[in-house]
Amino acid sequence: MGHQKLLQPMIGTVLVLLLLVGCGTPTPALDDAEAYINRGDAYMEKDEYDLAIAEFDKAIQLEPGYADAYFGRGTAYLIKGDFDRAMAEFDKAIQLKPDYAEAYIGRGLIYSEKGEYDLAIADYDQAIKLKPDYADDYFSRGIAYFDKGDLDRAIADFDKVIQLKPGYADAYLRRGIAHSEKSEYDLAIADYSKTVQLKPDLADAYGGRGGAYYARGDLDRAVADYDKAIQLDPNYTEAYFGRGLIHSEKGEYDLAMADFDKAIQLKPDLADAYTSRGAAYYHKGDLARAITDLDKAIQLKPLYYAEAYFIRGIAYYENGDLDRTIADLDKAIQLKPDFTDAYYNRGVAYYEKGDLDRTIADLDKVIQLEPDYAEAYYNRGGVYALKGKKEKAIADLKKVLELSNDPLLRQQAEEQLKALGAR
Numbered sequence: 001m002g003h004q005k006l007l008q009p010m011i012g013t014v015l016v017l018l019l020l021v022g023c024g025t026p027t028p029a030l031d032d033a034e035a036y037i038n039r040g041d042a043y044m045e046k047d048e049y050d051l052a053i054a055e056f057d058k059a060i061q062l063e064p065g066y067a068d069a070y071f072g073r074g075t076a077y078l079i080k081g082d083f084d085r086a087m088a089e090f091d092k093a094i095q096l097k098p099d100y101a102e103a104y105i106g107r108g109l110i111y112s113e114k115g116e117y118d119l120a121i122a123d124y125d126q127a128i129k130l131k132p133d134y135a136d137d138y139f140s141r142g143i144a145y146f147d148k149g150d151l152d153r154a155i156a157d158f159d160k161v162i163q164l165k166p167g168y169a170d171a172y173l174r175r176g177i178a179h180s181e182k183s184e185y186d187l188a189i190a191d192y193s194k195t196v197q198l199k200p201d202l203a204d205a206y207g208g209r210g211g212a213y214y215a216r217g218d219l220d221r222a223v224a225d226y227d228k229a230i231q232l233d234p235n236y237t238e239a240y241f242g243r244g245l246i247h248s249e250k251g252e253y254d255l256a257m258a259d260f261d262k263a264i265q266l267k268p269d270l271a272d273a274y275t276s277r278g279a280a281y282y283h284k285g286d287l288a289r290a291i292t293d294l295d296k297a298i299q300l301k302p303l304y305y306a307e308a309y310f311i312r313g314i315a316y317y318e319n320g321d322l323d324r325t326i327a328d329l330d331k332a333i334q335l336k337p338d339f340t341d342a343y344y345n346r347g348v349a350y351y352e353k354g355d356l357d358r359t360i361a362d363l364d365k366v367i368q369l370e371p372d373y374a375e376a377y378y379n380r381g382g383v384y385a386l387k388g389k390k391e392k393a394i395a396d397l398k399k400v401l402e403l404s405n406d407p408l409l410r411q412q413a414e415e416q417l418k419a420l421g422a423r
Contacts, residue, residue: 033063040072049076067097074106083110101130105140112140117148135165142174151178169198173205180212188212203233211242219246237266241273244280253280271300275308282315290315306336313342317349325349340369344376356383374404378413385420394422 040055056073059066074089090107093100108123124141131137142157158175161168176191192209195202210225226243229236244259260277263270278293294312297305313328329346332339347362363380366373381396397420400413 033059033066033069037069037072044076049080052076065096067093067100071103078106078109083113086110099130101127105137108140112144117144120144133164135161135168139171146178151182154178167198169195176208185212185216201232203229203236207236207239214242214246222246235266237263244276248276248280253284256280269300271297271305275305279311282311287315287318306332306339310342314345322349322353338369340366356387359383372403374400374409378409390420394420
């Protein structure tokens with residue numbers, strides 16, 4: 001499962017910070033401005049952000065140099081999604097109060113949302129320098145490192161969050177996601193399990209753990225976790241998709257298609273679901289529907305989906321349309337140059353068309369990519385025999401006997417060798 005940015009929980013953190021910084025003892029000159037800020041804080045607590053902004057406006061009119069008012073107004077704009085105005089407010093707060101840790105965090109959140117992760121991390125660094133024991137700052141920086149793809153630094157920051165605040169469930173969740181991205185599934189499962197312990201009703205924890213169990217091959221536990229995630233959140237697209245993949249692996253194609261149907265209903269542009277449903281239709285023998293779904297997947301991600309072109313090519317082959325088969329396998333190879341199965345099946349299609357040289361070229365590539373691919377040697381040996389290249393045919397068929405423990409394949413190779421007069 002892919003990761004998602006957790007902007008909203010961090011916005012909530014900024015709101016808490018706002019309420020904290022608004023609780024200081026005002027100087028006499030700021031009494032009236034402080035009253036407006038207190039009213040703004042109260043409106044923030046009730047999610048009435050426009051009314052809060054109006055109160056912060058009044059505070060700034062009375063005291064233009066009051067950094068807390070700009071911070072409060074910036075936080076309200078941030079929660080409303082008006083990032084440009086929020087950025088300007090946090091800039092002003094920092095200009096007026098260069099050691100304003102909360103304002104650096106607020107600005108860092110905006111940079112993160114805009115995908116400007118280096119700038120976000122620089123602001124989080126400054127906040128941490130000012131408040132080195134504040135867990136939320138490390139959490140925010142960990143999210144930025146994660147979104148930037150620096151998983152080790154993200155994990156280090158989540159480690160620090162947990163050290164400072166052992167009950168911080170979201171830190172365990174995010175660290176689990178990072179471990180999953182690194183294929184460290186046992187560590188991921190431990191973190192997801194801790195998240196479940198701390199937040200038993202958090203669907204993402206079950207969904208993440210289900211994905212880790214699936215990657216580890218523990219399909220029954222994966223299904224149980226996906227079931228629980230869906231029970232907690234009936235609109236959890238990724239859980240339906242993950243459960244559908246497991247049903248497909250088990251050959252339960254009707255159940256798989258029901259899950260893929262639901263995933264597509266919830267997220268109509270989810271190309272993976274169309275590809276997987278197309279594969280399920282293919283296995284059920286419904287080639288027309290398989291091709292329709294794979295068409296849709298390719299339409300959604302034309303420069304990405306090697307697997308969709310591959311499966312559609314195989315469906316065209318089953319329909320006897322060799323030219324379309326080859327065209328789709330060409331595209332799959334273009335997108336994924338080490339796609340062994342695409343070369344193998346294109347070689348089969350060329351063989352069906354009688355183009356033996358291209359068949360051999362594709363089987364050569366298969367063997368280059370996977371030197372232990374016994375079936376490729378068997379087929380290439382057969383083509384060499386048809387071309388009258390007896391020595392090469394014998395060498396390939398003997399290689400099959402060296403590599404394969406499959407009784408049927410070995411028997412076929414031995415029969416071919418006998419027919420060629422090999423000893």
